[in-house]
Amino acid sequence: MRFLVIFVCIIACAVAFSVVKLEENNGDVIEKRSPNQNNRRVQEQRRRQEEERRRKEDQRRRQEEQRRRQEEERRRQEERRRQEEHRRKEQEKIKQEQERRKQEQEKQKQEAERRRQEEERRHKEADKRRKEQEEKRRQQEERRRQEEERRQREHLEREQRKIENEKKWREKLREERKNERERKQQWEKEYQRLKQQNRQNQAYWNLETDHKEDNYPQEMKEKVQRGEHILPNEEDKFENEFGRYKTRTATKVIDLLTAINSGHDVENLDEGDMMKDAPNFEVENMEQTKGYCKKTENKRKSICRNQGGRGRRAVEPVYGDDEAWVRKKRDGRRDRVYLWIDRRVPYEIDSALAESQTTIITALKEIEAKTCVRFVSRSSDEKNWIKFVKKSGCWSSVGRKFWVDGYQELSLGDGCIYHGIIMHEVMHALGFYHEQSRSDRDQYVEIFWENIPEGKMHNFEKHGQALTDFLKAPYDFQSLMHYGKYSFAKDSKKPTILSIMNKNTKIGQRNHLSPTDVFQINELYDCKNGGHGWSRWSSFGPCGKNCRKERARFCRDRKKDGAVSCENPKSTAMYSWGVDMEQKKCSQEECYAPKDGHWSKWGSWGECNVKCGEGVHSRRRKCDDPKPLYGGKNCNGSNVQTRKCLERRCGAGLYDCTFDIKNDPFCLWKPDESAEFNFKHISGTTPSSGTGPSKDHTTGTGSYAFIESSSPARKGWKARLVSPLFADGQKKCMTFYYNMNGHTIGALRVFVENIPTNERTKLFEKEGHQLDQWHKAELDIHPKGPSKIIIEAERGAGFQGDLAIDDITVKKGDCSGSVTTPKPKQKIVRRVGCYNDFGYFNGKRPFTKSKSFRNEIEWGTYMKSLQEVAMKCGAFARQHNHTYFAVQYWGECWTGSDDEINYGRDGESTGCFPPVKDQRGPYLVGMEFTNMVYRWE
Numbered sequence: 042m043r044f045l046v047i048f049v050c051i052i053a054c055a056v057a058f059s060v061v062k063l064e065e066n067n068g069d070v071i072e073k074r075s076p077n078q079n080n081r082r083v084q085e086q087r088r089r090q091e092e093e094r095r096r097k098e099d100q101r102r103r104q105e106e107q108r109r110r111q112e113e114e115r116r117r118q119e120e121r122r123r124q125e126e127h128r129r130k131e132q133e134k135i136k137q138e139q140e141r142r143k144q145e146q147e148k149q150k151q152e153a154e155r156r157r158q159e160e161e162r163r164h165k166e167a168d169k170r171r172k173e174q175e176e177k178r179r180q181q182e183e184r185r186r187q188e189e190e191r192r193q194r195e196h197l198e199r200e201q202r203k204i205e206n207e208k209k210w211r212e213k214l215r216e217e218r219k220n221e222r223e224r225k226q227q228w229e230k231e232y233q234r235l236k237q238q239n240r241q242n243q244a245y246w247n248l249e250t251d252h253k254e255d256n257y258p259q260e261m262k263e264k265v266q267r268g269e270h271i272l273p274n275e276e277d278k279f280e281n282e283f284g285r286y287k288t289r290t291a292t293k294v295i296d297l298l299t300a301i302n303s304g305h306d307v308e309n310l311d312e313g314d315m316m317k318d319a320p321n322f323e324v325e326n327m328e329q330t331k332g333y334c335k336k337t338e339n340k341r342k343s344i345c346r347n348q349g350g351r352g353r354r355a356v357e358p359v360y361g362d363d364e365a366w367v368r369k370k371r372d373g374r375r376d377r378v379y380l381w382i383d384r385r386v387p388y389e390i391d392s393a394l395a396e397s398q399t400t401i402i403t404a405l406k407e408i409e410a411k412t413c414v415r416f417v418s419r420s421s422d423e424k425n426w427i428k429f430v431k432k433s434g435c436w437s438s439v440g441r442k443f444w445v446d447g448y449q450e451l452s453l454g455d456g457c458i459y460h461g462i463i464m465h466e467v468m469h470a471l472g473f474y475h476e477q478s479r480s481d482r483d484q485y486v487e488i489f490w491e492n493i494p495e496g497k498m499h500n501f502e503k504h505g506q507a508l509t510d511f512l513k514a515p516y517d518f519q520s521l522m523h524y525g526k527y528s529f530a531k532d533s534k535k536p537t538i539l540s541i542m543n544k545n546t547k548i549g550q551r552n553h554l555s556p557t558d559v560f561q562i563n564e565l566y567d568c569k570n571g572g573h574g575w576s577r578w579s580s581f582g583p584c585g586k587n588c589r590k591e592r593a594r595f596c597r598d599r600k601k602d603g604a605v606s607c608e609n610p611k612s613t614a615m616y617s618w619g620v621d622m623e624q625k626k627c628s629q630e631e632c633y634a635p636k637d638g639h640w641s642k643w644g645s646w647g648e649c650n651v652k653c654g655e656g657v658h659s660r661r662r663k664c665d666d667p668k669p670l671y672g673g674k675n676c677n678g679s680n681v682q683t684r685k686c687l688e689r690r691c692g693a694g695l696y697d698c699t700f701d702i703k704n705d706p707f708c709l710w711k712p713d714e715s716a717e718f719n720f721k722h723i724s725g726t727t728p729s730s731g732t733g734p735s736k737d738h739t740t741g742t743g744s745y746a747f748i749e750s751s752s753p754a755r756k757g758w759k760a761r762l763v764s765p766l767f768a769d770g771q772k773k774c775m776t777f778y779y780n781m782n783g784h785t786i787g788a789l790r791v792f793v794e795n796i797p798t799n800e801r802t803k804l805f806e807k808e809g810h811q812l813d814q815w816h817k818a819e820l821d822i823h824p825k826g827p828s829k830i831i832i833e834a835e836r837g838a839g840f841q842g843d844l845a846i847d848d849i850t851v852k853k854g855d856c857s858g859s860v861t862t863p864k865p866k867q868k869i870v871r872r873v874g875c876y877n878d879f880g881y882f883n884g885k886r887p888f889t890k891s892k893s894f895r896n897e898i899e900w901g902t903y904m905k906s907l908q909e910v911a912m913k914c915g916a917f918a919r920q921h922n923h924t925y926f927a928v929q930y931w932g933e934c935w936t937g938s939d940d941e942i943n944y945g946r947d948g949e950s951t952g953c954f955p956p957v958k959d960q961r962g963p964y965l966v967g968m969e970f971t972n973m974v975y976r977w978e
Contacts, residue, residue, distance in 0.1 A: 213909070382619045388418065389419045412562045437451040451467070451470055465522065468562070482503055494531055518549070520558055521553070574598060575596055578593070592623055638664040638676045656688065694850070696851035709765045710765075712760070717759055720748060732841035748842075756836060767829060776819050777850070785943065870975050876950055894933075914934035924939055931968065953965075
């Protein structure tokens with residue numbers, strides 16, 4: 042078509058060219074014709090040209106129309122082709138989708154069948170587990186029933202014994218009352234005699250009669266010559282070192298006092314021995330580090346780090362914080378690289394511990410006597426050794442610091458120089474962690490996280506199997522490395538750790554190595570074999586994520602330069618430090634062995650579900666310590682725990698306060714910032730023993746306000762709470778509860794203060810010990826104009842003066858105005874505890890009056906006789922209207938008025954009779970330098 046159009050166009054151009062030439066020729070002729078003829082000719086010619094032009098235009102339009110029709114036809118054909126292609130593709134898609142759906146249906150059928158089989162298997166396993174659990178529960182119920190019957194029998198027996206003892210005691214009291222007048226005269230004579238003897242003793246200590254300045258050390262003599270005053274603490278130290286008490290004990294009294302004041306309660310295992318992390322260190326040109334160290338940029342040094350921790354066995358170097366493990370599941374605690382591999386531990390004792398050298402060596406000798414480990418004095422060519430130093434606290438690094446040439450410190454600070462504590466810290470240095478950190482500890486003990494302070498929780502963290510090596514030993518409640526029941530407790534009356542099987546099981550001790558401790562030391566150091574060549578291989582550790590396990594051994598042969606000389610090591614990674622490692626692929630059963638789940642610790646308590654009054658709040662825990670794996674059992678019990686919570690009383694007045702709202706504990710009452718110290722907010726018991734309430738008054742689980750009488754508080758310091766302003770001047774009735782428990786309690790007062798005149802009117806005052814219970818007080822308030830209420834607490838003479846208040850309410854109108862106290866009840870004797878008595882300090886002893894019953898003790902039946910001594914001492918105190926009394930040195934009876942005595946001055950003790958280890962009942966009497974303290978209630 043295009044060629045045709047082009048051809049027509051060429052023909053038209055040729056015709057047009059011919060016509061132009063013809064017209065040019067005709068023009069010459071027309072010029073010769075007449076004008077009229079020429080005009081007609083021209084018009085005719087123009088007409089023909091116009092017709093030709095029109096004809097050509099029509100022809101062009103026809104050609105254009107034909108071209109458009111052809112283009113339209115082409116487009117219709119292209120559209121039909123595209124539609125055909127689209128229909129073909131859609132049909133193919135439909136076929137493919139049908140085929141895919143058929144395959145998906147087939148897969149669903151197969152998956153449904155697999156699920157049915159899996160569900161059937163699970164049902165069978167669940168039925169099996171349910172039957173096992175029911176059988177186990179039935180057995181447990183049977184054991185509980187038997188245990189309950191046993192307890193009931195024992196309780197009935199104890200109650201019967203109590204009744205019999207009470208009858209005997211009452212008979213004794215009746216007999217005492219008959220001879221009361223005669224005894225009173227005898228006691229008065231004895232009191233006068235003791236008073237005279239006390240004066241003679243004071244004269245003995247006097248400088249004029251004793252001439253003790255002759256025995257002063259040179260420094261004190263020089264001070265006397267210069268005319269300077271001898272300080273009281275210097276005088277006390279000299280008297281205790283050179284006085285009569287020096288002959289009764291080899292321990293310096295000042296050292297014991299320092300230990301007590303430092304808060305080291307050794308027997309209760311409240312020592313927080315600190316595991317010191319090893320610093321980062323560099324090793325020149327280390328080769329084949331394999332998971333122990335991280336290469337530095339210069340490729341010539343490796344950075345290593347020791348993590349420390351609390352659990353059994355030694356620590357392990359790790360990679361940097363941002364790098365992954367090369368060996369994902371290393372049993373670093375199973376490596377022997379931290380052991381003293383030649384079983385020889387060099388040591389030296391710092392000069393600050395020179396006086397304790399005998400005690401330290403005695404502890405080392407006990408370990409030597411029961412194991413193959415030997416402790417030797419350090420020589421000049423030693424690379425690693427232990428240095429006993431006197432720093433703050435009792436602590437040691439765990440295992441040998443093999444990467445550092447020199448000594449590693451083992452601190453024995455104040456209160457740490459005890460046989461058991463020294464062995465405890467030495468066991469850390471030998472490569473042992475605490476027993477309760479074992480990975481399987483949840484099968485044996487329960488940790489009460491809510492009673493552990495936030496900063497101490499790391500001491501109770503559990504280590505994984507890759508970190509600890511049981512050395513095939515069972516869990517040992519009596520291990521020297523085990524914490525006690527009340528270690529780090531916020532509330533000292535509640536435990537932090539208990540046995541699951543029997544809550545009365547004794548846990549932890551600091552007296553001697555247990556049989557399991559001895560077995561584990563001998564097992565760890567391979568004491569059964571000789572002293573040369575490779576040790577036995579350790580047991581394989583757990584399988585890692587790469588399904589491999591590992592074991593280790595150490596070389597006991599060393600050359601003079603410190604290098605090892607054992608042959609044919611499996612690996613050279615740690616050979617330079619005398620340790621050989623071996624890896625092995627685990628079986629499928631080991632890699633995918635079922636692991637039962639265990640609960641992690643509880644989270645924090647959530648918000649109360651009410652805005653006022655009593656509601657509930659909850660806390661949660663997760664089953665991820667560890668998570669159940671490979672068909673292991675889920676955690677037993679619920680993951681949610683709820684308890685009551687108390688918000689501000691609904692409809693409570695402006696002045697009411699229960700001290701239970703955490704965000705606003707003092708409500709609208711404000712502490713007086715001008716006072717020497719302030720009230721504090723607490724729940725449970727106060728930090729000091731023997732003082733304060735054990736729980737709040739509102740619910741028993743809430744909070745209250747109290748004053749902390751411990752240091753730095755001083756006698757006479759006052760704390761105040763100030764109420765919002767009374768602007769209406771109307772009469773009101775104020776009610777509150779107070780607890781004044783402690784033999785050095787100060788005073789509690791309530792004032793109403795007139796704002797314009799600053800005049801204070803005292804409404805209430807109580808002083809001294811008021812027993813361990815909450816007392817109610819009701820006060821009429823008649824304000825004269827704008828006023829405010831002030832509650833003032835004054836600190837007494839000692840730390841046992843924690844005074845508490847709770848549940849303040851103020852209502853309109855009068856009340857009785859009387860202060861209510863508990864109904865009087867028959868007085869009974871309660872045990873307070875065993876306390877040290879180190880004699881005279883500043884001319885005073887813990888008690889002021891005494892009477893000796895030693896001559897009345899019949900040693901053939903001493904237990905019965907000692908009970909009678911305690912009863913006679915109680916009668917002696919009752920006769921003089923004294924609340925507290927104590928028995929010292931078997932038969933010395935001590936007592937005194939509450940404002941004169943300070944039985945807790947020298948700290949608690951475990952030196953009363955009978956000893957706990959004899960298991961013959963509670964303490965009866967004190968021995969040398971100890972008081973067994975009682976009180977009348």
